[in-house]
Every structure is written in C-alpha cells, then in structure tokens.
Amino acid sequence: xxxxxxxxxxxxxxxxxxxxxxxxxxxxxxxxxxxxxxxxxxxxxxxxxxxxxxxxxxxxxxxxxxxxxxxxxxxxxxxxxxxxxxxxxxxxxxxxxxxxxxxxxxxxxxxxxxxxxxxxxxxxxxxxxxxxxxxxxxxxxxxxxxxxxxxxxxxxxxxxxxxxxxxxxxxxxxxxxxxxxxxxxxxxxxxxxxxxxxxxxxxxxxxxxxxxxxxxxxxxxxxxxxxxxxxxxxxxxxxxxxxxxxxxxxxxxxxxxxxxxxxxxxxxxxxxxxxxxxxxxxxxxxxxxxxxxxxxxxxxxxxxxxxxxxxxxxxxxxxxxxxxxxxxxxxxxxxxxxxxxxxxxxxxxxxxxxxxxxxxxxxxxxxxxxxxxxxxxxxxxxxxxxxxxxxxxxxxxxxxxxxxxxxxxxxxxxxxxxxxxxxxxxxxxxxxxxxxxxxxxxxxxxxxxxxxxxxxxxxxxxxxxxxxxxx
Amino acid sequence: xxxxxxxxxxxxxxxxxxxxxxxxxxxxxxxxxxxxxxxxxxxxxxxxxxxxxxxxxxxxxxxxxxxxxxxxxxxxxxxxxxxxxxxxxxxxxxxxxxxxxxxxxxxxxxxxxxxxxxxxxxxxxxxxxxxxxxxxxxxxxxxxxxxxxxxxxxxxxxxxxxxxxxxxxxxxxxxxxxxxxxxxxxxxxxxxxxxxxxxxx
Numbered sequence: 001x002x003x004x005x006x007x008x009x010x011x012x013x014x015x016x017x018x019x020x021x022x023x024x025x026x027x028x029x030x031x032x033x034x035x036x037x038x039x040x041x042x043x044x045x046x047x048x049x050x051x052x053x054x055x056x057x058x059x060x061x062x063x064x065x066x067x068x069x070x071x072x073x074x075x076x077x078x079x080x081x082x083x084x085x086x087x088x089x090x091x092x093x094x095x096x097x098x099x100x101x102x103x104x105x106x107x108x109x110x111x112x113x114x115x116x117x118x119x120x121x122x123x124x125x126x127x128x129x130x131x132x133x134x135x136x137x138x139x140x141x142x143x144x145x146x147x148x149x150x151x152x153x154x155x156x157x158x159x160x161x162x163x164x165x166x167x168x169x170x171x172x173x174x175x176x177x178x179x180x181x182x183x184x185x186x187x188x189x190x191x192x193x194x195x196x197x198x199x200x201x202x203x204x205x206x207x208x209x210x211x212x213x214x215x216x217x218x219x220x221x222x223x224x225x226x227x228x229x230x231x232x233x234x235x236x237x238x239x240x241x242x243x244x245x246x247x248x249x250x251x252x253x254x255x256x257x258x259x260x261x262x263x264x265x266x267x268x269x270x271x272x273x274x275x276x277x278x279x280x281x282x283x284x285x286x287x288x289x290x291x292x293x294x295x296x297x298x299x300x301x302x303x304x305x306x307x308x309x310x311x312x313x314x315x316x317x318x319x320x321x322x323x324x325x326x327x328x329x330x331x332x333x334x335x336x337x338x339x340x341x342x343x344x345x346x347x348x349x350x351x352x353x354x355x356x357x358x359x360x361x362x363x364x365x366x367x368x369x370x371x372x373x374x375x376x377x378x379x380x381x382x383x384x385x386x387x388x389x390x391x392x393x394x395x396x397x398x399x400x401x402x403x404x405x406x407x408x409x410x411x412x413x414x415x416x417x418x419x420x421x422x423x424x425x426x427x428x429x430x431x432x433x434x435x436x437x438x439x440x441x442x443x444x445x446x447x448x449x450x451x452x453x454x455x456x457x458x459x460x461x462x463x464x465x466x467x468x469x470x471x
Numbered sequence: 472x473x474x475x476x477x478x479x480x481x482x483x484x485x486x487x488x489x490x491x492x493x494x495x496x497x498x499x500x501x502x503x504x505x506x507x508x509x510x511x512x513x514x515x516x517x518x519x520x521x522x523x524x525x526x527x528x529x530x531x532x533x534x535x536x537x538x539x540x541x542x543x544x545x546x547x548x549x550x551x552x553x554x555x556x557x558x559x560x561x562x563x564x565x566x567x568x569x570x571x572x573x574x575x576x577x578x579x580x581x582x583x584x585x586x587x588x589x590x591x592x593x594x595x596x597x598x599x600x601x602x603x604x605x606x607x608x609x610x611x612x613x614x615x616x617x618x619x620x621x622x623x624x625x626x627x628x629x630x631x632x633x634x635x636x637x638x639x640x641x642x643x644x645x646x647x648x649x650x651x652x653x654x655x656x657x658x659x660x661x662x663x664x665x666x667x668x669x670x671x672x
Contacts, residue, residue: 038570039568042567157588159552159589209552301562321612322561373561373611
C-alpha cells in the first residue's frame with residue numbers, strides 16, 4: 001500500500017518541481033538589480049559663466065618703476081611672427097658651467113600663460129591670485145622689472161592652473177584673451193584700456209575645459225578671435241572695438257584651445273581654425289571675407305590644443321591629445337570651390353601626434369614630442385616625414401623623454417623644455433637626434449607655456465615662475 | 472660538611488633577587504612585545520604602482536572572481552576634471568555618465584558634480600574587476616591618482632600568487648602585512664587611500 005502511494009506521489013512531486021522551476025524560469029528577472037548608465041547621473045547643472053556675472057574688463061591700472069628696454073626684437077604672438085615657432089636670433093650657447101645665465105626671473109600666478117615680446121617689453125596675461133584678477137603685466141625685457149599692469153577682477157578656481165594664453169602685440173595694441181573668454185585691447189606703450197568683449201556674455205561662447213587656451217591674432221589691425229557659440233569667428237577693429245565681420249556658426253561649433261592660423265593658398269588668404277566640432281577655413285580677404293570657404297567635421301574632438309600646421313602643397317596636419325591622434329588633410333581648390341579631404345589619420349600609438357604643443361615644420365618634416373599614450377615611444381621627441389605619419393625618421397630614444405613642455409627652433413637648434421624645467425638643446429636635423437646641451441632652468445612642475453625669443457634672450461616659464469635666459 | 476659550605480640565603484636577599492628577576496622578565500617581555508610590533512608577522516602581496524603597466528592580467532589571473540585587485544583613488548592627487556582620462560573613453564563626444572562615454576567595462580566609477588568646474592570620481596569596489604583601464608587613462612591624460620592595489624580584505628594571500636606569477640612588469644612585490652598598501656613614489660600605508668580625507672593613512 002505504502003509502495004503504491006509512493007509510486008503515485010513521485011510523479012506529482014516531479015510535476016510540482018517542474019512547475020516551480022518553469023515558474024522561476026519565466027518570472028525571475030536576472031537583470032532586476034541592473035541599473036542603466038545614462039547621461040545626467042552626475043547631477044551636472046546647466047553650464048554657467050564665471051563666478052562674477054559681469055566682469056569689468058580692464059577696470060584697474062597700476063604703474064610700476066620699470067622702464068622699457070631700448071631693444072628692437074619681437075616675438076609678437078603665439079608661435080612668433082610667422083606662426084612657425086622659428087626664431088632668427090643667434091644662439092651662441094656660451095653657457096658657463098654648462099648652464100645658461102639667468103638674467104632675471106619673476107613670480108607668476110599658477111598657470112601656463114606665456115609671454116609675447118615687442119621692442120623691449122614683455123607682455124604676459126597673468127592671473128593675480130591675491131586679487132582674483134586677470135592681469136596683463138608689462139615688463140622690461142632687459143631687467144624684468146614691471147612697467148605697468150592692467151587688470152580686472154575675475155574670480156576663478158584653479159583647474160590645472162589658471163592662465164594659459166599668449167597676448168598678440170603690435171606697435172600700437174595688445175590683445176589678450178583671459179581664461180574665461182574675456183577679450184581685452186590696450187595700448188601697447190601706455191597700457192591704456194581701449195575695449196573689451198566678454199565672449200560668453202556676447203556670443204554664448206563656452207569656456208573650454210581647463211579654461212581658454214586660444215591665443216589671439218592681430219592681422220592688419222583686426223583682432224581675429226574664434227568665439228564659438230553664436231559666431232565661429234569674429235574680426236574686431238583694434239582701434240575702435242567694432243566688430244568688422246562675424247562668421248556664422250550653423251554647426252554650433254565651440255571654442256577649442258587651438259589658435260587661429262592665417263595661411264595663403266592659391267592666392268587666397270584664409271584663417272584656419274580647429275574648433276570643437278570641426279575644422280574650417282574662413283576667408284580673410286575679398287568679397288567673401290569672414291565666410292567659411294571650406295569645412296570638415298572629420299576632425300572633431302573634445303580637447304584640441306595644438307594649432308593646425310599648414311604645408312605649402314595644401315596639406316594640413318592636425319593633432320590633439322586624449323587619444324585623438326592626428327589627421328592629415330589635403331586642401332584643394334577648383335574653380336573657386338574649396339574642399340578639405342582626409343588623406344590619412346592615425347592613433348597616438350600608431351603615428352605622429354602631440355597633446356599640447358604644435359609641431360614644428362622644418363625642411364619638410366614635422367617635429368614634436370609624442371604624448372604619453374604613444375606606447376613605447378611615449379614622450380620622445382621625434383622627426384617625421386609627413387608623407388607617412390605612421391613612420392619616424394628618428395626618435396630621441398627612451399633615454400631622452402620629455403613631456404608636455406614647449407619646443408622652439410632657434411639658430412638651427414631645437415630647444416626643448418621638459419615638464420620639470422630642464423632645457424635640452426639639440427641639433428635641428430632630419431638625420432638624427434644629436435644633443436648639444438642640457439641644463440635645469442626652472443624648478444617645475446608643469447613648464448608648459450610656449451617659449452618666446454627676442455634680442456638673444458629666451459623667456460621660459462613653469463607653473464609659478466618665468467625666467468629670462470641668455471642664449 | 473656540605474651544609475657548612477653553603478651560605479644561608481637571607482630573606483632580604485631572596486626578595487631582592489626575586490624583584491630583579493621580575494624586573495628583568497618585565498623588561499624582556501616589553502622588549503619582546505615591541506619587537507613583535509615592529510617586525511612584521513608576515514608578508515603579503517601588493518602591486519607597486521610605479522611598476523604596474525595595466526596589462527589587465529590582474530582581472531583574469533586571480534584565484535578569486537572577481538579579482539582581489541581593485542582600483543583605488545588617491546584624491547589628493549586628483550585634478551577633479553570634467554574630462555577625466557580615467558572615467559571617459561578616449562574620443563568620447565559627450566562628457567556625461569552614459570555607458571558609451573565610460574572607460575570602465577563594469578561602470579564601477581561614479582562621477583559626481585561637486586561645483587564648477589570640479590567632478591569627483593569614486594570607485595564602487597563591488598563592481599571593480601581590477602582591469603586597470605581607468606588607471607591607464609588616468610596615467611596617460613591625468614595626474615595618475617588612480618592605481619591598482621591588492622585589497623587585503625579580499626586577498627587570500629596565496630603563497631604563490633597567480634597574478635604575481637604572470638605579471639609581465641614584476642610589479643607584484645611582498646610587503647609587510649602591517650603596511651600592505653603602496654602608493655606612488657614608494658610610500659607605504661596601512662590602509663588604502665581614504666576617500667574622506669583624501670590622504671593615504
């Protein structure tokens with residue numbers, strides 16, 4: 001009897017178990033505890049402007065005891081007179097004890113803003129941390145004594161430094177762009193304020209990550225500024241502050257850290273600019289002045305610091321950090337129709353790229369320091385024939401690594417500054433890496449501001465100090 | 472005769488000798504305790520962040536699943552950037568928290584807005600598998616505040632660590648158990664970086 005009952009119960013138990021399993025199978029949700037990663041989980045608010053709603057650009061002025069030096073040399077803007085980072089100065093390198101003579105040094109606010117030099121004066125758009133102010137400081141190139149300071153309150157929080165642009169200088173004017181997109185024009189001699197534009201307020205410009213890096217351009221008495229936002233680029237009369245032309249920005253491209261580079265190709269003068277959104281050529285003269293004559297969205301990254309390098313045959317080398325790598329474009333013109341086609345592109349581990357500094361074009365070759373994500377060649381100074389940007393003519397080898405610091409061509413030599421303020425001088429050659437000298441000139445860290453050279457003097461900076469050395 | 476040669480021990484001498492012995496034992500005991508405190512009882516495995524190359528073997532070669540290796544964050548070194556090389560995938564268009572914007576394959580890094588222009592990044596150790604993708608990104612584009620460590624609340628301290636055996640950079644080292652964490656620059660700590668103070672303890 002019990003046996004028969006047992007025989008009957010077994011199938012029932014199995015059926016119940018199967019039903020339970022089937023129920024579990026159908027109704028159990030293994031993803032119930034999953035959560036989606038969607039935008040907005042960081043509680044980021046709408047982007048706001050600076051900490052002050054209205055900045056009175058150029059509000060304050062202070063005069064000091066310094067006197068302009070009677071010197072004639074000029075390094076009037078980012079990458080020098082010809083935008084090539086070449087200096088025609090002589091570098092005798094008579095360095096006693098193997099190190100250059102430090103002529104003077106001054107303390108600066110934390111940042112990477114670098115100087116421009118014009119006729120015995122040094123101009124730096126510093127950040128005055130005590131007064132929470134952008135301060136255009138004018139020094140004597142001879143002594144380093146401050147001559148005057150034009151400044152305005154602009155409270156900010158440090159974000160990998162505070163300042164990071166280079167003024168543009170002519171005989172008459174100095175144009176600056178502050179860390180939070182405040183453009184200022186002052187008289188080059190007296191420091192008298194002429195005009196100012198808040199690009200965030202007036203053009204809905206977005207302050208780039210880690211603040212503005214674009215260095216302004218003065219071209220034929222016009223200040224050329226890439227605004228992003230309501231316009232892609234504007235030209236402002238240095239004399240009056242009137243906006244002479246403004247380039248439409250239908251793609252809503254934004255300001256990058258890259259600077260505007262003027263070039264002439266097929267007798268057409270244009271401004272080339274790498275924005276956050278794409279690269280464009282804007283007519284610089286003629287009936288279509290201020291209009292986009294070609295553009296490409298093939299080169300678009302979140303952070304673009306180096307400026308485009310233009311080659312005589314119309315090739316444009318563009319590069320950026322944060323994994324972006326580089327791209328080579330070919331600019332063409334047929335019957336006044338312009339185009340920019342991608343020739344090749346590469347990732348940092350596979351070819352030439354630069355994170356922060358613009359490569360130098362010398363004897364048809366590109367020279368720069370590779371970024372940290374370039375694999376075994378990381379941080380090496382390299383020479384590359386742009387016919388093939390995935391191959392190197394030579395590299396500085398693993399015993400000679402640099403960083404995000406600047407490099408410049410002077411008197412057939414490259415001067416390369418490391419993050420920690422070590423200055424290395426090598427022979428400018430496409431044959432190989434030949435070191436001529438190496439000396440510590442700054443304490444570091446973050447000696448990233450571009451180098452300026454005039455009147456046999458070289459200006460370099462780290463995060464807190466600028467020095468003038470004799471070359 | 473024998474009894475005549477032995478000097479009698481006075482009660483005072485006996486007590487004195489007893490006190491000396493007790494004092495000697497106490498001093499010896501204290502010294503022993505001090506020694507036992509200063510000398511490590513044993514050694515444990517740890518990753519030297521200055522040697523680590525983020526090869527991702529820590530994620531797969533540990534006998535535990537998920538690995539006892541986790542990403543840790545030294546906040547004092549962090550730039551609190553909006554664009555974080557450790558959090559964001561290279562080339563990402565949007566600096567947000569979408570899955571496609573993130574470097575971490577398991578979404579183990581939480582990003583929180585602090586104030587303009589700062590964001591804080593915290594590691595969810597339950598989700599972290601120790602692959603080190605974030606560490607590589609932070610080292611390449613940031614300050615290097617993220618790094619991999621063997622978490623000793625999980626590690627079973629095998630005599631022959633499976634990850635150490637396969638580590639191509641010899642980054643696995645034996646360290647004293649009382650200071651089992653290693654920070655950049657060869658600094659050792661008893662605890663991993665403390666998210667509250669931002670400093671290694």
